[in-house]
Amino acid sequence: MQNDIKRIEIITDYAFLSRLVKVIDGTGVSGYTILKDVAGKGLRGNKDGHGIAGGFKNCYIMVCCDEKEAKKVVEAVKPLITKYGGICIVSDAHWVIHN
Amino acid sequence: MQNDIKRIEIITDYAFLSRLVKVIDGTGVSGYTILKDVAGKGLRGNKDGHGIAGGFKNCYIMVCCDEKEAKKVVEAVKPLITKYGGICIVSDAHWVIHN
Amino acid sequence: MQNDIKRIEIITDYAFLSRLVKVIDGTGVSGYTILKDVAGKGLRGNKDGHGIAGGFKNCYIMVCCDEKEAKKVVEAVKPLITKYGGICIVSDAHWVIHN
Amino acid sequence: MDFNQLLSNFLAPPVPFFFLGLIAVLLKSDIEIPQQISKFISLYLLMAIGFKGGVELHHSGFSTEVGLVLICAMAMAILTPLYAYWILRKRLDIPNAAALAAAFGSVSAVTFITASNILADADIAFGGEMVAAMALMESPSIVIGVWIYRKYHDHGANAQHLDLKELLREAFLNGSIVVLLGSLIIGLVSHEKGMQIMQPFTGGIFKGMLSFFLLDMGVVAGKRLGAIKQAGWFLVGFGILLPLFNAAIGIGISYMLGLNQGNAFMFTVLCASASYIAVPAAMRIAIPEANPGIYVPVALAITFPFNIMAGLPLYYYIIELIHK
Amino acid sequence: MDFNQLLSNFLAPPVPFFFLGLIAVLLKSDIEIPQQISKFISLYLLMAIGFKGGVELHHSGFSTEVGLVLICAMAMAILTPLYAYWILRKRLDIPNAAALAAAFGSVSAVTFITASNILADADIAFGGEMVAAMALMESPSIVIGVWIYRKYHDHGANAQHLDLKELLREAFLNGSIVVLLGSLIIGLVSHEKGMQIMQPFTGGIFKGMLSFFLLDMGVVAGKRLGAIKQAGWFLVGFGILLPLFNAAIGIGISYMLGLNQGNAFMFTVLCASASYIAVPAAMRIAIPEANPGIYVPVALAITFPFNIMAGLPLYYYIIELIHK
């Protein structure tokens, strides 16, 4: 019933969402999930999520895919994250239903 | 200090949130967490999360429970997801605190 | 390329966000991610996320750190969660990129 | 007013803001309007138009004409999806044909509101019963669409049955209809007194709020335009010709009912418009096999712009000729 | 105006929109108003009422009467939770009794604003000091409630101590109070000039915005009604009788202070209303053992509707009789 997958999570400045989506689309994964109102703190200071002043806020992207695709996605987003900041983590999960 | 649990994540069209909650309540799990403003992309196209036009947006539900309950939840949501689309994934985690 | 980390997730009433952030900052972790519009259900009833009436809503905090820091964070938030409710779970993940 | 005057109306707010939004997206601008704001303004618009309709209805009162208008409105909402489905089946599969047919049986509140602005500019009144007609036309096509779908598209009907109950409730008690009808009743009961209280809110800033909403609509329509290319010319043609056909029927009915110019125009607009909010929301649940990427863009990115750009002035012009 | 006229006020906006929201939820409509919009409109209402109050206060000026009103308001905010707690303890445990008592010692801004509309309709003025009184009454009961709770409910007091400091800051500097008092001061300083600048915003669209907010309140109250069933008849009775009792005291005090009709009405409304925003927010932190599912619904789904439906007309009627 279950097959293993990788669960990739990317969090970075909201300004780069469109770029991130573009490169992820490029890897040909079946889908992804996006959160647009994400606050937080990191090496680049506090993101309190305020609307004014160029939006001190983040975006969150989650991709579920098999290990092969995962490698592709990670390679694709690496340059963006290393340049613009944020984090990318991978954890294990299982498809239960995907339709 | 820690006991193992399953972490179930369900993402589907926002239109089905109330139905999902109903079936999950039916399984008698102790609780769940919901995100209502979720964008993304999948087999059913792009959910850019726009307010007009019947809301092209998703909902996200996360349930933490033991393996037995997890099976129940998965069985309960399976028909909805298979019919309406979206994903349901399960991963391992540990309760640290639950009060 | 990958080193193991712990992924701590805390969900509790929105009213305690500022307190949680304060104690987490105290542990000296490199960062954390916050969601401010979180609905859900638990032992303390339904959080439908309505704006009026003292906000029946939750907050979500996710911290990625190594095992040692993880222990610190858990110890730090434990009193708050046990007193005010909510959950704190830990799962395994891998840094892929952190910059 | 003559055709030129009429067209000049489309160079004045609110309509041009729709094209501003559309162009912004085509230019790949990052313009973004939070969905919570869209929700707020759409509820505001329904509240305002419903309330004004109620006050109007208090003045006009319930006549047999009112009754006939409501019956014809209902009839159009039921018949349109039937022949729309018959046409659409020539190219689409059953689920998509049924869902899109349902969209055209229903109405577009924003098109209705934009039309009411044209009349306001020309100092032509219309009866509150037209607002009631709009509320009445919103949901029946959902039921028809689902009925067609169930009839031709074999399905675990039992498993569906419970769903169906809930679906009807959702169709007839969705937020838009409740706010529209509720505000209509409140306007009906409070009339002058209420109007004088609400005027600055439902009247004064109304066209400005509508302009803002149309800007938003333009942005969303622009984002959906891409889907049209996939949809192909058949659907583009359908999205333009069916409104014209329905408008013709609407004008005919208005003539037979002897409606005055204002009511005839609004009734025609109701027939010619298609739903991109209520119906899609219901279809997503009732006909999950149908592709929202098809039925939303046709109503939102083809029929809606066509109506506010070319349709409304045309319907207005013809009806004015008839009433001369 | 006589009782019938008065009741007719409740058929005119804004009040009926509360019931529209309530009914929509009871009909299981999917109506949803984004919380960000609720927040926006509630800040707007506080800004508007605070600003107008400041302008009023500039006109009336600071008299001994003003001073006495503020002192009595303060006294009511301190005493109410004490006897409310004593009553509630007959059925509730200490944390819940203390939290609910605190809610009734505080005030409801929306009830106050709705009441101000009744006076406006009857062309009766009230002094800006009543707005100051509202601000003054919002927080003291929080302190009383926590004090009671600490006194009777043994607790790691030291661990709490730091919390307490922060709690007081949160109680007296929560967003609502800051915006209300700040706007009051701005109105006080800018008076005519400011009023003429702000009028279309704080005046013109005010009742419309209030109508929208009441629609929202109705929806939330409807969602909370379920919790009432659990709460049981004791709390339903309490949510109706305590306001009546407090109103009686308020009328008595107003009479002794010789307040004019407008001020007497507003003061009475302050005494009779209960908080469902500021206090619950504070109680959730200060008395985590108390169940928000109890103290919010009583104030929001019982006392608030009772006041705007039956309480306000009744208080108004009695005070008018006294002033004849």
Place this chain on the structure above:
Amino acid sequence: MDFNQLLSNFLAPPVPFFFLGLIAVLLKSDIEIPQQISKFISLYLLMAIGFKGGVELHHSGFSTEVGLVLICAMAMAILTPLYAYWILRKRLDIPNAAALAAAFGSVSAVTFITASNILADADIAFGGEMVAAMALMESPSIVIGVWIYRKYHDHGANAQHLDLKELLREAFLNGSIVVLLGSLIIGLVSHEKGMQIMQPFTGGIFKGMLSFFLLDMGVVAGKRLGAIKQAGWFLVGFGILLPLFNAAIGIGISYMLGLNQGNAFMFTVLCASASYIAVPAAMRIAIPEANPGIYVPVALAITFPFNIMAGLPLYYYIIELIHK
């Protein structure tokens, strides 16, 4: 009006609401304005000021003066970042110097709008071309900033190249500019007719909405103040002295162009203001090494408050003296 009258303007809304927000944060109040609301109101303000500017421009028409104003505006937007960078390099590294310089080459719409209120209070008109100038001045400094950064800060230029194209599009087609210019064109085309339609929305509630937005700005500025301490006195001085220097240049240019009092004031305000929205958004992408915690607070928490508090009255006063 004399200096005292002028100062008294700052005790009337909208300005004091900025300080209310600022004080609220300094008092650690939990006041929170949802970002979706900020976005809504900022779009509203751009729509309103753009639309009014368009109507104005229709009246004034395109003269050589208009052309000269636009050219000088453009020149200031290009030159300011150059000398600003030269100064900032004395203390900051290349990326931060370039990013902050770009912010000062651009403009602050809210400062511009607040300035327009002062003129309105004094019944002094200004030409719609000033709004066009504002739109024209928003983006060039972004290009200059990036150009400086690329020139002095060695980089994988090729990898960047594609970015650059996208960056320019984002710079010149960001939502603010599109809404501002689009509304200006709509105002230009619809003029009287449009104005009469939009007046209650773009005029009536304008100052109230601006007050609300300034409250929000105050809150955000307060939250950013902490970062200033780190930034140090050099940047505080820079955030005050550069606007004064630019204002002087602006006054000089206005004098040479023989602009009337209103236009001279608005042109000066454009030169003296710095961007805390469009430019930071672009810099975050174009110069990721620069720290938003530096360039945003200087523009938002130093230059902006300084301008609306002291700068605007000062510039106004001097220009009035010149025109006597």
